[in-house]
Amino acid sequence: MESGDGFRALDEKSVVEYIKSAPALTARLGGGQLEGVEIREVGDGNLNFVYIVLGPAGSFVLKQALPYIRLVGESWPMTKERAYFEALALKEHGRLCPDHVPEVYHFDRSMSVIGMRYLEPPHIILRKGLIAGIEYPLLAEHMSEYMAKTLFFTSLLYHSTAEHRRAVGEFCGNLEICRLTEQVVFSDPYRVSHFNRWTSPYLDRDAEAVRQDDALKIEVAELKSMFCERAQALIHGDLHTGSIMVTSDSTQVIDPEFAFYGPMGYDIGAFLGNLILAYFSQDGHANEGNDRKAYKQRILRTIAETWDLFQKKFISRWDEHKDGKGEAYPISIYNKPELQISLQQKYMKDLFHDALGFGAAKMIRRIVGIAHVEDFESIADASKRASCERNALNCGRRLLKERRQFETIGQVISVIQEIQP
Amino acid sequence: MESGDGFRALDEKSVVEYIKSAPALTARLGGGQLEGVEIREVGDGNLNFVYIVLGPAGSFVLKQALPYIRLVGESWPMTKERAYFEALALKEHGRLCPDHVPEVYHFDRSMSVIGMRYLEPPHIILRKGLIAGIEYPLLAEHMSEYMAKTLFFTSLLYHSTAEHRRAVGEFCGNLEICRLTEQVVFSDPYRVSHFNRWTSPYLDRDAEAVRQDDALKIEVAELKSMFCERAQALIHGDLHTGSIMVTSDSTQVIDPEFAFYGPMGYDIGAFLGNLILAYFSQDGHANEGNDRKAYKQRILRTIAETWDLFQKKFISRWDEHKDGKGEAYPISIYNKPELQISLQQKYMKDLFHDALGFGAAKMIRRIVGIAHVEDFESIADASKRASCERNALNCGRRLLKERRQFETIGQVISVIQEIQP
Known part of the structure; x- marks a missing residue:
């Protein structure tokens, strides 16, 4: 079905013809005939259609944005122009941090289609890896690198x-996609909304509170x-553990369709907040063979390392480019080393508090808002799940209200560890 | 001389033909013949060419932006697209506050020409009125109204x-015009720059300090x-006392070519800061017939009344529209009167501190930066001028650094009064 603007929704059949018509895509497969090429629709969670295209000579992923939110259906329209901003952000972040952003091969604005690198097995979604209790010793290193460079x-x-x-x-x-965040992260969890849900009846009083x-x-x-209001940097805008694909030595950030110029702390907070959610969900995944205690400590170490490494790498970039074209703190004014250090300390302190606030808001919305996380959803026993979720919710509430009192990530870790069922 | 984009700089001759070709302008004069019509080029200070067009049947002002800064000359290019943003802001602010913004009759983007209401005598530039020691009993009322509505x-x-x-x-x-502000207000005064000047040698050590x-x-x-970074509201962007025309009962805000979405405090601070400059310049205008002491108190009362009335009017709008489409504080979440009051108090406190900071920065830049103000420039005796300027500079430095300690405008007035030669 074609609309007036040249857009038509692809299906498993029409996607073949589409690929044949796009030289940048057929080139990836080694030619135009598509013999022996396998195409699988895999979805991407909440919003889009995603096809994995695998051939004997190469592979790619084809992602199409439809003019509504897949999770909700056609009743919640959402501009497919988000694919344009996703492609733009993938290219810009990819240029800045090619090691951790998949390459874009093809973009078709009228069809809202992006062709990009297929992240081959054993890449899996980080969230699934955290649920499975898999260790990612390079995760903090890679994510701090990605965030320091892109921000x-x-x-x-x-x-x-x-x-x-x-x-x-x-x-x-x-703007439409920002509006979605504004509603589901910052508004709905704090008011009665028919989009909200929680593990009822266990958390009824918590949601009310x-x-x-x-x-x-x-x-x-x-x-x-x-x-x-604050256009601080080009942020990913949805940097939770479901937007990251990992193996033991590769970390790839995908799905920046929520990208815009916003506060840096929103990205850092999204990542750290989702690690804290993963931490609180571990008790629900513990069993006789694995009490997950060591893994919980591993997650806490990753949180601490991510912030500390991010801070270090971000400051390094700043030091390297302090004579550059950046206009926040011209070297002609901020010309003494001790003055530079004061500015950096102030900047990082404010950023830390922003990140804690946004991270906490992201945690809260995953417990009492519309979109939940598999970390908790996969805990079958509702009572046990509610208990894990309550811990995360209480942690989020405390971090959000007390964020300005924290000076180190170690103090945050202590608060997380204090919270017990 | 015509450039490729249909632009040509008008002069006193070609402006006649231009007016004849624009029906919205000839209509103002009662027809196309321009008999008995007088055209005078008057300039507008730093940036543009302004023609006053007076005929027996009507009048208007024609303003043309040239692709450089008039004050500096062709060596400092500046996009003439600023006229587009000026026209846009005049129309938007005029819609919101027609009593204090002149009507736009005509806009020609390719020529960067705006035709608008001629503010007839006895309208004069407020800055000149303040130098002359004229009282404006409605100024605080009008400017607080303008700022509360537009912001x-x-x-x-x-x-x-x-x-x-x-x-x-x-x-x-x-962006180019914002860049000009960024350089001349926030950067140059704090570094060695050949654009800077001050009353030398008297203020050499002050500028160095x-x-x-x-x-x-x-x-x-x-x-x-x-x-x-902060897109809080559509601000005028240059709201000093030279951008306001007044009579005893009319207050008209002109020249919003610096308009963009920025922090509200920048406009409020520009106005208050320039009143403080006017206050400190009064000693330089005192003579045997008039010691200006009463007028200084009058200026201080206007400063206090402006902030207090602004606050009251702004909160009134907020109360009136709290159930509206504004999304900062949805009524579905912020649903208790005491919660609304807390939010309003927090908002106004932050805005007050922003306004003091920006106001102070605007004062400092007028003493040691590129563009000075007639309040001081018209004091012929350099030693006396320097003494007035030093008071203003010291006041600005103190307000900028201590702004978060102020809770009321009365406390600010006390600090202003403490500063003596």
Whole structure:
């Protein structure tokens, strides 16, 4: 079915013809005949259609955005232009950090189709790996690298103000998808909404308590305003553990369709907050053979290492480029080493507090909002699941309200460990 | 001389033909013949060419932006697209506050020409009125009205997030003019720059002290980042006392070519900061017939009344529209009167501190940066001028560094009064 703008939704049949018509795609398969090529629709969770295309001579993934949210259905329209911003962000972040972003081979704006690298087995979604209790010793190293590079190089620490405003203006176009975040992360969990759900009846009083917590609601309003108003860097916008594919030595960040110029802390918080969710879900996955205690410590170490490495790498980039075109702190003004150090300490402290706030908001919304996480959903026993979720929720509420009191990630880890059923 | 894009700079001769070709303009004069019509080029200070067109049947002002800064000359290019953003802001702010914004009759994007209401005598530039010691008993009332309406109705307190991002994206195009502010307000005064000047040799050590004041430079960096990153509302962007025309009962805000979505405090601070400059300049205008003491108190009362009335009017709008489409604080979440009050108090406190910071930065840059103000420039005796300027500079430095300690405008007034030669 074709709409007026040249768009038609692909299916397993029409996708073959589509591939044949796109030279950049057939080239990946070694030619135009597609003999022996296997095509599988795999979905990507909540929003899009994804086809894996495997041939004897090569492979790729084809992703198509449809003009609604797949999870909800056609009743929740959502511009397919999000594919344009996803492709733009993949290319920009890929240029800045090619080791951790899959290559884009093809983009078709009218069809909202992206062709990109197929992340071959044993790549799996990080969230699934965390549920399975698999160790990823390089995860903190890789994710801190990805975040330090993508955030530093798209901020005013590196950009001139003119190139910054130009890029900010372009990504303002991704407004519908930002609106979705604004509603489901910053609003719905704090009010009665028919989109919300939670493990009922166990968490009924907990969900009610969130809606009655005035101090919490004041803090989340501040974060929402920052999300809506502050164009600090080109953020991924949805950097949870379901947007990362991993093996023991590869970490690949996918799905930046929520990308826009927003607060850096939103990305850092999304990643750390989802690791904290993974931590609190472990008790639900423990069994006689594996009490998950060691793995919980492993997750906490990854959280601490990620922040500490991020901080180190981000500051290194800053030091390397302090004489550059970045206009936040011109060297002609901030010309003494001790002044630079003061600025960096202030910047990182504010960023840390932002990250804790956004991370906490992301945790809360996964317990009492519309979209839940498999970490908890895969715990079959509802009572046990609710108990894990309650711990995560209480942790999120505390971090959100007390975020400005933390000075080190170690203090955050201590709070996480204090929370017991 | 015509460039490829249909632009040609008007002069006193070609402006006649231009007017004849524009029906919206000839209609203002009562027809196409222009008999008895007088045209005068008057300039507008730093950037543009302005013609006053007066006929027996009507009048208007024609303003043309040239592709450079008039004050500096062709060596400092500046996009003439600023006229597009000026026209856009005049129309939007005029719609929101027609009593205090002149009507736009005509806009020609390729020629960068705006035709608008001629503000007839006895309208004069407010700055000149303040230098002359004229009282404006309605000024605080009018300016608080203008700022409350233009800022509230273009913020997320009134806007949906989608309409906000759309407008933010459009005004990101005004990046060159923002860049000018970033350089001349937030950077040059704090470093050695050949654009800077001050009343030398009297203020040589004062200018040097600004460049050596690390605490001040850290604070101004924070304000610069906010200016570059935070799209809080559609601000005028240059709201000093030279952008306001007044009579005893009319107050008209002109020249919003610096308009963009930025921090509200920048506009409020520009106005208040320039009133503080006017206050400190009064000693230089005192003479035997008039010691200006009463007028100084009048200015201080206007400063206090402006903030207090602004606060009251802004909160009134908020209360009126709390059930509206504004998405910063949805009523479905912020549903208790005491919670609303907490949010409002927090919002106004932050805005007050932002306004003091930006106001102070605007004061400092007028003493040691490129563009000075007539309040001081018109003091012929350099030693006396320097003494007035030093008071203003010291006040600005103190307000910038201590802004978060102020809770009321009365406390600010006390600090201003403490500063003596």
